[in-house]
Structure formats: C-alpha cells, structure tokens
Amino acid sequence: MTLPIDPTKIDPEDYGEHRAVLEMEHKEAIEHTREVFTEAGFGVPAEFSPSELLNEKVDADRDPYYVLGACNPTIADQVLDVTEKMGALFPCNVVVWEEAPGRQVVYHVSIMKIARLLGIAPDDEDWQAIVDETSELVDEAYANL
DSSP: OOOOGGGGSSGGGGTTEEEEEEEEEEEEHHHHHHHHHHHHHHHEEEEOOOHHHHHHHHOOOOOOOEEEEEHHHHHHHHHHHGGGGGGGGGEEEEEEEEEEEEEEEEEEOOHHHHHHHSSOOOOOOHHHHHHHHHHHHHHHHHOOO
C-alpha cells in the first residue's frame, strides 16, 4: 500500500511532536509527568499501562510503557463545537516509556495539529486559536518536566 503522503517530508512541528528524557525511575517519571501536565492546566481522566496489559495477556515481555490521557475540559468543549470527529482522537495522550533503566522518554504529538493535517478539523483562524492555546499548555508542561 502506498501512503497518500510521504511522512518523512512532514516537519515534526506540523504535528506538534514533543519529546523529553527524564533521568529517573519509570513510576517516578509517570508521577512527575502527571504533576506537570496537571499544573499546566490538563486533567488526566484516563491512564493505563499497555506494557502491563500485553505482558499479562500475551506474555509480550515489554519494557515499562505508560499512557496518560490528558485533557483540558474547556478546550475539549470548544473543540467538539467545531467538529464531533475530534472525539476519536481524545484524550491528548502523553506517553512515558523506559528507554533504559533509570531513563524515561516522555512523548506527545498534538491531536489538534494532526486533526488539521487530516482534514478532521478546519484550517482557519478559529482552529488556529485552539492549536495555539493547547500548544502553550503543552509547551509549559514540557518546560517543567
């Protein structure tokens, strides 16, 4: 199958990629990440460990991997006023995985920017305001990681 776009030609800024490395244990990194995203204005209504699930269900032997589903309810409400399709991308996931013992990666991509790239959300000033607001919150959280 040929993709309709060449992913290597998309600038990570276009989909809001953020990555940070934390020198701490996995559980500590999860707690720290949850704390800084909460302080930046996000709630975390959903979270789970795919690695624990897969290790249990299919004996996957995966290293620690955790998903924090971050959400700012005010922005989420505005987003759903623009397009109901965005619910398929909720919440804004922040992933923490163990790259090596004592070394964790915190990774995030902007669902707001991805939705615009995919045509799920409009490419207009109103949507840009939402992108800007969520980007500021994520930037604040990453600055405090």
